[in-house]
Amino acid sequence: MARANRRLTKRYTPYVDGPDPLAPPVDLAEALDAIGQDVMAGSSPEHAMREFLRRGGRDQVGMDELARRVAERRRELTRTNNLxxxxxxxxxxxxxxxxxxxxxxxxxxxxxxxxxxxxxxxxxxxxxxxxxxxxxxxxxxxxxxxxxxxxxxxxxxxxxxxxxxxxxxxxxxxxxxxxxxxxxxxxxxxxxxxxxxxxxxxxxxxxxxxxxxxxxxxxxxxxxxxxxxxxxxxxxxxxxxxxxxxxxxxxxxxxxxxxxxxxxxxxxxxxxxxxxxxxxxxxxxxxxxxxxxxLTGENGLGLGDGTGVFQDLADLDALAEQLAQSYQGSRLDDLDLDKLARQLGPDAAVDARTLQRLEEALRDSGTVRRGSDGQLALTPKAMRQLGRSVLRAVADTMSGRTGGHDVRRSGAAGEPSGSTREWAFGDTEPWDVTRTITNALVRAPADGGRVTIQIDDVEVQETEARTQACVALLVDTSFSMAMDGRWVPMKRTALALHTLVTSRFRGDDLQLIGFGRSASVMQIEQLVGLDARWEKGTNLHHALLLANRHFRKHPNAQPVLLVVTDGEPTSHLESNGEVFFDYPPNPVTIALAVRELDGSARLGARTTFFRLGDDPGLARFVDAMARRAGGTVVTPESDDLGAAVIDSYLSSRRSGAFGGWGRDDEW
Known part of the structure; x- marks a missing residue:
């Protein structure tokens, strides 16, 4: 009886055998979006990740705040004590x-x-x-x-x-x-x-x-x-x-x-x-x-207490260095959580541990990877996640317009096109079983003959009759784009269109072409990570030449030409491969750009110019070029550029120029 009546007591202590299993998951979506914005603004992925960890998130204290508390604690010790x-x-x-x-x-x-x-x-x-x-x-x-x-x-x-x-x-x-x-x-x-x-x-x-x-x-x-x-x-x-x-x-x-x-x-x-x-x-x-x-304060310290304060000051100096992350190979794992808890309290250690978990998750989740040069880079998976985020933002902008389209849908029921896309909420199209099972096997090999399918593995069949489009997006990468705040909107636009084409219209072939003093075909990772350079010249001639080369490689596809620029052409490509530059625009530069635009028109390209800024000379030039090509001119604000380009692309796909498109296709 005595044993039965004995009161049982339990003691709860902090979990110490590794990561806390009850800790809430970290918010990678917010981190990825912030990192992507910084990368598009010209930061390296390594620097962008460091900056996010430094700033923190909506509900997450960052390293800067912890460093501020460390510095304040140090000032308090030196201000209030003497020897x-x-x-x-x-x-x-x-x-x-x-x-x-x-x-x-x-x-x-x-x-x-x-x-x-x-x-x-x-x-x-x-x-x-x-x-x-x-x-x-x-x-x-x-x-x-x-x-x-x-x-x-x-x-x-x-x-x-x-x-x-x-x-x-x-x-x-x-x-x-x-x-x-x-x-x-x-x-x-x-x-x-x-x-x-x-x-x-x-x-x-x-x-x-x-x-x-x-x-x-x-x-x-x-x-x-x-x-x-x-x-x-x-x-x-x-x-x-x-x-x-x-x-x-x-x-x-x-x-x-x-x-x-x-x-x-x-x-x-x-x-x-x-x-x-x-x-x-x-x-x-x-x-x-x-x-x-x-020490300049009024509180006199004994020898023992004073020594303790000097140990605290040494701890705080070490924490400040760890939080600064300014030394080669620094990682948040270097942060001494015991010292942090001792100096700033347990809540600060919890905040720091969350930052450590966030850094680990970014590195381990396939969001960032370290290349052969030792620098971090966004992985293709991260680019897809970032692209979906940007595309959703563009869709939100378009949904507010009259006649906007639902980004979750790629078409009502019809004849299968042979293309597939990732399932999204609201889709009613049949699954493509082969691609779905293949995705599951690529993600995780079969275990004992059993295949586990997750929602991200599912792909559905496109069910609308469609003609293949050959799309060239020409984006101005001259320094004026960065100087006038159009650099990030330009990158977001390219990423949104790339995501839409690769996820919803896989039969289309998109080529991204950046043109400054000269032009070049760019992968989406290159364009998103492109840093602004002080470089004179807007070489539309070279960009149109590359676009026409792309169109000729796809003779059975409908060409779609989309040009984003904020300046008149001031450079062109000479016959010997050298770049010619002159300002104001040289007549030869204009003539060569017009010649390549005529080539696009002969190939049947549906052309849209997106004019940024209020330069009268640019307005006259773009209007004349659009009339000559039978195209259109759109003058969006920078923040609306992505929605304007996406809308133009979709309009081109719905138009009669594609043949056999007799109804409005939702996407």
């Missing part, structure tokens, strides 16, 4: 002892007047220096027992303070210590110095260390497992004590050095500690033994 604590405490004890003794001398009526006068004169003429006063009073014959106790407290305080500098917590542990306690302490110091001497000679063993800990382990609550761990802890504390000493004024150092010789009433303790310090310096020369820091 006079031990000296002030010694002075207070000394003043109390002297005052109590004076009162006793005044009350003692039986005392010989000569002795009274001599004692009063000795007290009146004490040196201003606390160390010298304590030294002089060592031989004084106290009449007051209470005054003698106050004076002895000075020696006890000094002993506990100098020990607390090397062994955190001993100041409190040795309060009211007995002679037996002090003897045990002296024995520990002697054994410790002997152990360190063995290490310096290379003669120490694990057995020696174990014997030492079995005998003196109570002095080391951190429970080191070997001599190296013990050395690391002792050297860190001793170096902080030295930095504190370096930070004192010369007068403070001299006073404390002289007072320390009075610790526990003899110089034996300081002799042992001096030997310990010398050994630690020799065995751990890499510690910061020469640093200093000025």
């Amino acid at each position: 006079d604590g031990t000296l002030q405490e010694v002075k207070e004890l000394l003043d109390r002892a002297v005052l109590t003794e004076r009162k006793q001398l005044a009350r003692d009526v039986d005392m010989d007047e000569g002795d009274r006068a001599l004692a009063q004169m000795q007290l009146d003429n004490l040196p201003a220096s606390p160390a010298a006063a304590v030294s002089e009073l060592n031989g004084y014959e106290w009449r007051s027992g209470e005054a003698r106790e106050e004076f002895e407290k000075i020696k006890d305080l000094l002993g506990r303070e100098v020990l607390d500098q090397r062994f955190a917590g001993l100041k409190q542990a040795l309060e009211n210590a007995t002679d037996e306690d002090r003897a045990a302490l002296n024995e520990m110091l002697a054994d410790l110095n002997g152990l360190l001497e063995s290490r310096k000679r290379g003669e120490d063993t694990q057995e020696q260390f174990d014997d030492f800990m079995a005998k003196h382990g109570d002095y080391f609550p951190e429970r080191p497992q070997n001599l190296d761990e013990l050395l690391d802890a002792l050297a860190s504390r001793a170096a902080a004590a030295q930095r504190m000493r370096n930070s004192m004024t010369r007068e403070q150092r001299e006073e404390l050095d002289a007072l320390a010789q009075q610790a526990f009433g003899s110089s034996d303790l300081m002799s042992e500690l001096s030997q310990l310090d010398d050994s630690l310096r020799s065995l751990r020369p890499g510690e910061d033994w020469g640093g200093s820091q000025r």
Whole structure:
């Protein structure tokens, strides 16, 4: 019965065996979108990821905020504290002892007047220096027992303070210590110095260390497992004590050095500690033994507490460096979560751990990868995710227009086209079983003959009759596009169209052509990662030449020409392959651009110009070119460029120019 009535208690502690299994998943979508925006603006994927981790997300603290808290904590320690604590405490004890003794001398009526006068004169003429006063009073014959106790407290305080500098917590542990306690302490110091001497000679063993800990382990609550761990802890504390000493004024150092010789009433303790310090310096020369820091506050720190503050300052400096991530090969895994929790609290450590998980997820989820050059790059999977995000944003813009189209649909039921696409919510088309199972097998091989299909594996059949389109998107990459804030909208437009074509209209063939001083065919990854360069020239002639080459490679497809530009042509390609540049536009440059546009028209291209900006010369040129090609001109705002290009592409696919398209095709 007694056992049945016994109350059961449970203790819950933080999970320490790896990542927290109950931690919420990190939001990769927000991170990818932010990284993609920075990449399109010209940042490298590595820098873009670092910037997101630095800024943080909507509900996620970033490294900058943690670094700000670290810096504020450091300022607080240096603003509120000073190094006079031990000296002030010694002075207070000394003043109390002297005052109590004076009162006793005044009350003692039986005392010989000569002795009274001599004692009063000795007290009146004490040196201003606390160390010298304590030294002089060592031989004084106290009449007051209470005054003698106050004076002895000075020696006890000094002993506990100098020990607390090397062994955190001993100041409190040795309060009211007995002679037996002090003897045990002296024995520990002697054994410790002997152990360190063995290490310096290379003669120490694990057995020696174990014997030492079995005998003196109570002095080391951190429970080191070997001599190296013990050395690391002792050297860190001793170096902080030295930095504190370096930070004192010369007068403070001299006073404390002289007072320390009075610790526990003899110089034996300081002799042992001096030997310990010398050994630690020799065995751990890499510690910061020469640093200093000025403390300007009003809160006086004792030797032990001050050493703790200097250890905190060292921790904060290390955390600041880790959060800056400015050294080669830096990763958030380098961040010391224990130090962060100790300095800023457990919530800060949780925030930092979430950032670490986010970085791990970005690297491990196929979002970014490290190339042969050691730099991070967006993977094809990340490009698809980013493209879908951009396309959704374009669709939201278009859905607000009259006659907008549903981006989730690629057509109502009809004759199968032979093309497939990824299933999206709302699709009613039949599955393409072969591609669906193939996707599942590529993602995860069959296990015992069983194939596991996930929703991302599913592809459906296109069910609308369609004619193949051959699309050329020509985007101006001259510096004016970046200078006037059109760089990112241009990239978003190209990415949205690329995503639409590759996911919804796989039978179409899209070519991306960037044209500045010269033109080049670009993969979507190249265009998205393209950085703006100061380069004079808008070579529409070269871009149209490449577009016509693309159209001729697909003679059975309907050509669609989409041109995005903010400037008149100012350069062209010479017959020898050199680039010619002139401003204002040279008649030859205009003539060559017109000739290539006529070539596009002869190939049957459906042409749309997207004019950005209000330049009158560009307006006249584009209007004339569109009339000549039988095309159209669209003048969107930069933020509306993607929707305008997508709408033009879809309109081209719905038009009679494709043949056999007698109804409006939803996408």
